[in-house]
Amino acid sequence: MVFILVILNLAYLTANEYQHIVRIVGNDIPGAKKIIAGLTQIRGIGYSFANAIIDSLKIHSNGNIGNLTESQVQSIEKIIKDPNSANFPSWFLNRRKDVETGQTIHMITSDIALTVRNDIEREKGIYSWRGYRHMYGLKVRGQCTRTSGRKGGAVGVQKGGKVLPAGAPGAPGAEAAAPAEGVAPAEGAAAGKGTAPAAGKGTAPAAGKGTAPAGGKETPKETKGGAKK
Secondary structure, eight states: OHHHHHHHHHHHHHHTTOOSEEEETTEEEETTSBHHHHHTTSTTOOHHHHHHHHHHHTOOTTSBGGGOOHHHHHHHHHHHHOGGGGTOOGGGSSBOSOTTTOOOBOOOTHHHHHHHHHHHHHHHHTTOHHHHHHHTTOOOSOOOOSSSSOOSSOOSOOOOOOOOOTTSTTSTTTTTSOOOTTOOOOTTTTTTTTOOOOTTOOSOOOSSTTOOOTTSOOOOOBOTTSOBO
16 A cells, blocks of 8 residues: 555656756755745745745645746746736835836845945945944934944943942951940950950959959949949
8 A cells, every 4th residue: 555655656746747956046945845935945035925926826835846847937937037027016026116227126136135235335425324324333223222232342331239338247347347336246356366365454354243343443333323332
């Protein structure tokens, strides 16, 4: 059964003169591609234009481009080179009212790049606004350029972080700053981690009220009325 199907398939391809490579207006298109997908490989031919060509020639759109006959390929090339012969509307073409000839044509392949380059040079030569924008490499079609289209090495502002006030935790030199009045020093800060005690002072006083400091003077005691003895 499989052998019979293979023979029928080969007979079908031979009858339609299947071509592995189809050349249309200087472009080599693989014969395994669908007709619409193959025609869109030609620069200047989009999906809508390719579909219009197929409809005007009454070609089955689901077939492969390798199954096209020589006459069908020539008809496709004729429409691509002269769309007016197939009564295509003028708004369907990509070059309306050409500056030099005044005609409405459809450009393909390398003619597109050449014509665009000539248009830009003409705009620069007459010093139009579009020409100035092209000369400086800026956007031409009215785009917003506040955040995009910037040129140069530095884009944006380099952020260095928040500026902390002097003496704040984490600020430079905050470790050497003295603690504020009434605020107990951090744990280990008063001891001074490895620093020797001040010269001339004795041992630290024992905890508790009424003990004499190292200088020998008694601290005044407070009574209930608030008077000092």
